[in-house]
Structure formats: structure tokens, C-alpha cells
Amino acid sequence: MAHAPPTLQDQASKSLVKNELLTISDAECLIRELFPPLFKEANTQSKAEIIKILVEYWPYPCLHVGLLINKPNFQNFQAILDGVDTWLKRKYRPRMCRLQKVDFRGEQHHASLDMQDEREGRDHLVGTMPKKQIVESHSRTRKERLRLFSDLSFMSSLHEDKNQTRLLEWAEERTNFLHLCCEKLEIGAVEVSKVRNVLKSLQPEFIKELELNTVGNLSKLAKLVPFIRKMRNLQKLMLVRTFGTRTFTREERWNISKIISLFCKLSCLQHLTIDDVYFLTDHMTELLRCLEAPLVSLKITLCQLSQSDLESFAQYWNYSQLKHLCLRGVTLTNLDVKPLRDLLRHVAANLETLDLEDCRMDDSHLSTLLPAVIECTQLTSINLYDNDISEDVLEYFLYHTTNLSQLTTEMYPAPSEVYNESKYVVVEIFIQICAELMDKLMDVRQPISVCFGSYSCFDCDDRYLYEDDGDVTLCLCQE
Structure with a gap:
């Protein structure tokens, strides 16, 4: 099947980016519709300075990075952060548009989503909130900070994502200006202190999917319980590969009770996966009774049930x-x-x-x-x-x-x-x-x-x- 010939807009975007003709004054005059194609083209040609300018003057309430480009390289990723940084510091907001959300998540989070539509960012969450939380949420909208969305994975200290590491460092220095939000969080065999510091900076009510792969450390899992309790809108939980002996010390029995009690707080939980987890043998009665919301899926694999x-x-x-x-x-x-x-x-x-x-x-x-x-x-x-x-x-x-x-x-x-x-x-x-x-x-x-x-x-x-x-x-x- 033959490809459609490039449009005049495509050719203009390529030329502007290739020759680095876009300046700050040009960005102030550009029509809104040109920003997304220019952003894509600047990423393709790795023109970090142009990416930074486009972000500074982004004319929509949402910058859906993951919808426009797939996994930017580190230089372009840094340029996006630099552009957001300039936007945060600027007192004058161009075009009377307030940037409300920057979203680094992949395309699967943006199905049929219009670049100008901000309702997805809030309404999809409010729909799962109890009435009390909705009231609290609306009471904070007057001093709403910039929300920055990204899936986060801490599966191994040996294979860290360079972009993620930079994002977390950057966000930590700007906690007074933005909220770091995460819907999908993965935690594996990493130091608890490192993960706890990140969890403190996250907005727990946004987390919908959590995978805990602690590789055998029951005490590590128990230390994360106070943070998981705050994830009031968690819909999907995966407990993966927690090994150990079949006889428990007094401390381990206390940790097991602490972990099971967690399920009473997850009132929106719909999907539960328990994979290769040893410590729940003889405890399924307690766990199932704790479930407040009706499960849609229950997956128990490679476990020993009594x-x-x-x-x-x-x-x-x-x-x-x-x-x-x-x-x-x-x-x-x-x-x-x-x-x-x-x-x-x-x-x-x-x-x-x-x-x-x-x-x-x-x-x-x-x-x-x-x-x-x-x-x-x-x-x-x-x-x-x-x-x-x-x-x-x-x-x-x-x-x-x-x-x-x-x-x-x-x-x-x-x-x-x-x-x-x-x-x-x-x-x-x-x-x-x-x-x-x-x-x-x-x-x-x-x-x-x-x-x-x-x-x-x-x-x-x-x-x-x-x-x-x-x-x-x-x-x-x-x-």
C-alpha cells in the first residue's frame, strides 16, 4: 500500500526543525495546531532546543508526551523537563492557557484522547472516589499544582531507567510547584529506603495498579504497607515471588497479619494476583474476608494451598x-x-x-x-x-x-x-x-x-x- 505524500504542514514542520528556524518569538505567534507536529518532528530530528521552546509555550492544558512521541532519548527528555521548568518559573502565562498536566505515559493511556481534553485527567479518577474524597478533591482545585504523570518501575537497582532517575531527581527539587502522579507502580528487589522516599513524594490516590515483587523479603513487604494503605483507588494488585520457610518466627507472623490487614483498606480493588507467594498458606480465609470491593479477577499461581x-x-x-x-x-x-x-x-x-x-x-x-x-x-x-x-x-x-x-x-x-x-x-x-x-x-x-x-x-x-x-x-x- 502506497504511503500518502507529505502534506504542506509536514514539509513546513520538517523545514522549520531541520533549519532550527523556530525562535521564542515565533512560538508566541504559532497557531495551536502546529505545536503537536512540530513537537514530533523535533523529537525525530533530536532538536532539543526546539523541544524546550515548544514546551515553554505549549498552548494546550495537557502535554501528552507519551501520545506524541515514544520513549524520548535522554537529551530530548531533559529538554522537556527544562521547558516545563521555564514554564513553572514564568510569571506571565502566554495565550491565557494554564498548563495543568504533563503526561509521560505510553499510548495505551491515551486511547481516543483529544490533545485539548483535560477531563480525562480528573474525571476518570473522580469516578472511582467516595463522595468524601470528591469534596476534598474539589476543595483543592483553586490552588492546583501542575500534575506530572509517569509510570514508575523499581524492579532492580542494576537496570535503572536513566529518564526515570532524572525525572525523580528533578521532581523532588520542585515539590512546591508540582504533584508527581503515578497510576502504574512496580516495586522489586531494591532498597526499601529508596522506594519509601519516592512513595512519600507521590500522590497515592492516583495509583491504580501496583506490582510488588520483593523476592523473598517479607519484612520489606511489611515496611511498605503504611504507604500502600493510602492508595485508596488501587484497582489492581500483584504480589509476586515472595519466598521463605514454612515455619514462621513471631516477627514474621506479625508481618503476615500486617500485610493481610492491608486488604481491608483497598476498597476499590478489582483484580488480585498472587504469584509464587509462600506466606499466604493457611491464611486465605483471612485475606478473602478482608476484601471490601467485589473482585473481577482472582489469579493465584504457583502457590501452595491447604x-x-x-x-x-x-x-x-x-x-x-x-x-x-x-x-x-x-x-x-x-x-x-x-x-x-x-x-x-x-x-x-x-x-x-x-x-x-x-x-x-x-x-x-x-x-x-x-x-x-x-x-x-x-x-x-x-x-x-x-x-x-x-x-x-x-x-x-x-x-x-x-x-x-x-x-x-x-x-x-x-x-x-x-x-x-x-x-x-x-x-x-x-x-x-x-x-x-x-x-x-x-x-x-x-x-x-x-x-x-x-x-x-x-x-x-x-x-x-x-x-x-x-x-x-x-x-x-x-x-
């Missing part, structure tokens, strides 16, 4: 709006899954995705869950890979999925009969049995996307796959 943890799923907690449930890598082999069956029945009217991959279930587990699963008529995706299910039970399960007409993605384990005594796949048997199961499923309904997958190969860690169109993918060893 029978009491599983029983807490069926007890009363805020599951009325649950649409996504994932227990991937949670071993259920020696557990009674009736509480999980009861939970599935409770959420059957809303549940859209169910992921039970690598739960090491056998025939009895799947048979117990079947009556509840077939009631989940809104399911669009189901994943049962890496469970030890026989051909007869899997066929029986598929036969009873007639009412699951919304399914678009189905992933089922290859039956246990496809493996030899050494637990390797016998290719001919794999193809034959999977083909028979597919035919029997198509007698029941017309699936959209179905795949039968083996356990990962011991040697190459790849799966054998049989798809609904008859395509067979062998592991790398066989290919």
Missing part, C-alpha cells in the same frame, strides 16, 4: 462479580475440590475465563467439578492442561459441555493413555485418541478453537499439540 484455604473459596466473600479465575500451578492432588466446585456454582452467571492448568488433578477431581463447570454458561476460555485425566472421563466431560456455547478458546489435557510406562508420548496413540475426542466433541457442538496438549517433554520442554483442524505439532525432539 484444604482450609480451598474451603475459604466457598465461604462468603465478595465474589459476586468474579469473571476471571486462575489457579495455575496450584497443586490440588491431595485436596478435596468440593469447595472449588461450590465457588464455581456461585459465580456461574458471570465467570468468563477458568484456568486450572498444572493443578495435577485426576479423574475424581474433574468429575467433582463437572456439574459446576457446565453451569458456567458465560465461559469464553477454559484451560485444563497438565492434569492427569483419562480418555473416558475427558470424553464424558466434553459430552456435557453442550451449553457452553460462548467458548472461543478450549485447552484440554491429552488423556493419560497417550503416555508409555516412561511417561513419554506415543505419537500414534496421541493422534488417534485426540482425533476421536475431537470428533465426539463436534458431535455435541461446533467449537471455535480447541487444542489437546500433552505434558511438556522431559527433554525439550515442548508440548505435543492436536488442534481442531487436525493439525498436529510434535515436540522439538520428534521434529
Whole structure:
């Protein structure tokens, strides 16, 4: 497809930037519509001085940096900060326009957003605030400071983002003139003191998404709790990879209670992920009871759940709006899954995705869950890979999925009969049995996307796959 020829505006922008013809007096006279294309072009040609001038005289209430350019280099990034700095210090505001927000976040935060539209910056937050907070928020608007938005990541001290480091240093020196706001925050294996200093300078009510990857340090996680409590509009929380022993000291037990109590304060929480976290075993009842807002998604992966943890799923907690449930890598082999069956029945009217991959279930587990699963008529995706299910039970399960007409993605384990005594796949048997199961499923309904997958190969860690169109993918060893 041929590219459209450059417009007269494009050519003028390139010429102005290339020859560095834009001066402060020119910027004062430029029509508003020329600022965005000139800003993009100046970034493309790495003309830092022009970027600085454009920011100084930016004619819109919002400067959506992430919408205009993708990840500016350090020189251009510094030029943006210098331009904002000049704007902050200037007593006379040109064009009677007050710059209200500078946003460094990527394009995903600016879908269908007009450069002149400032409502996105405040209304999207107010919609999630309790009435008391809305009143407090409006009472502060008279002396509103410049708001500067950026996603922040502190996953490792070894790979620091140069732009982020400079931004934090720059913002810390100007706390009297601006608010540093962050909607998505990631915290990993870094010094607690460093993260706490940043958290003190952030506006906690703006944080909507938080990932905590503290790599084994329970005390570090507990030290962050007082700051997380203030994140009153937090919608998504991920606790990732916290390791340790199975026996706790008195201090560790106190830290666990402190962390769990945090959930009572997160009244807007909708999405909870707990991934490879050891200390919540035997504490799921306390955690689920703490949830004030109804969860939309619950993802628990690579965690060890006890029978009491599983029983807490069926007890009363805020599951009325649950649409996504994932227990991937949670071993259920020696557990009674009736509480999980009861939970599935409770959420059957809303549940859209169910992921039970690598739960090491056998025939009895799947048979117990079947009556509840077939009631989940809104399911669009189901994943049962890496469970030890026989051909007869899997066929029986598929036969009873007639009412699951919304399914678009189905992933089922290859039956246990496809493996030899050494637990390797016998290719001919794999193809034959999977083909028979597919035919029997198509007698029941017309699936959209179905795949039968083996356990990962011991040697190459790849799966054998049989798809609904008859395509067979062998592991790398066989290919």
C-alpha cells in the first residue's frame, strides 16, 4: 500500500526543525495546531532546543508526551523537563492557557484522547472516589499544582531507567510547584529506603495498579504497607515471588497479619494476583474476608494451598462479580475440590475465563467439578492442561459441555493413555485418541478453537499439540 505524500504542514514542520528556524518569538505567534507536529518532528530530528521552546509555550492544558512521541532519548527528555521548568518559573502565562498536566505515559493511556481534553485527567479518577474524597478533591482545585504523570518501575537497582532517575531527581527539587502522579507502580528487589522516599513524594490516590515483587523479603513487604494503605483507588494488585520457610518466627507472623490487614483498606480493588507467594498458606480465609470491593479477577499461581484455604473459596466473600479465575500451578492432588466446585456454582452467571492448568488433578477431581463447570454458561476460555485425566472421563466431560456455547478458546489435557510406562508420548496413540475426542466433541457442538496438549517433554520442554483442524505439532525432539 502506497504511503500518502507529505502534506504542506509536514514539509513546513520538517523545514522549520531541520533549519532550527523556530525562535521564542515565533512560538508566541504559532497557531495551536502546529505545536503537536512540530513537537514530533523535533523529537525525530533530536532538536532539543526546539523541544524546550515548544514546551515553554505549549498552548494546550495537557502535554501528552507519551501520545506524541515514544520513549524520548535522554537529551530530548531533559529538554522537556527544562521547558516545563521555564514554564513553572514564568510569571506571565502566554495565550491565557494554564498548563495543568504533563503526561509521560505510553499510548495505551491515551486511547481516543483529544490533545485539548483535560477531563480525562480528573474525571476518570473522580469516578472511582467516595463522595468524601470528591469534596476534598474539589476543595483543592483553586490552588492546583501542575500534575506530572509517569509510570514508575523499581524492579532492580542494576537496570535503572536513566529518564526515570532524572525525572525523580528533578521532581523532588520542585515539590512546591508540582504533584508527581503515578497510576502504574512496580516495586522489586531494591532498597526499601529508596522506594519509601519516592512513595512519600507521590500522590497515592492516583495509583491504580501496583506490582510488588520483593523476592523473598517479607519484612520489606511489611515496611511498605503504611504507604500502600493510602492508595485508596488501587484497582489492581500483584504480589509476586515472595519466598521463605514454612515455619514462621513471631516477627514474621506479625508481618503476615500486617500485610493481610492491608486488604481491608483497598476498597476499590478489582483484580488480585498472587504469584509464587509462600506466606499466604493457611491464611486465605483471612485475606478473602478482608476484601471490601467485589473482585473481577482472582489469579493465584504457583502457590501452595491447604484444604482450609480451598474451603475459604466457598465461604462468603465478595465474589459476586468474579469473571476471571486462575489457579495455575496450584497443586490440588491431595485436596478435596468440593469447595472449588461450590465457588464455581456461585459465580456461574458471570465467570468468563477458568484456568486450572498444572493443578495435577485426576479423574475424581474433574468429575467433582463437572456439574459446576457446565453451569458456567458465560465461559469464553477454559484451560485444563497438565492434569492427569483419562480418555473416558475427558470424553464424558466434553459430552456435557453442550451449553457452553460462548467458548472461543478450549485447552484440554491429552488423556493419560497417550503416555508409555516412561511417561513419554506415543505419537500414534496421541493422534488417534485426540482425533476421536475431537470428533465426539463436534458431535455435541461446533467449537471455535480447541487444542489437546500433552505434558511438556522431559527433554525439550515442548508440548505435543492436536488442534481442531487436525493439525498436529510434535515436540522439538520428534521434529
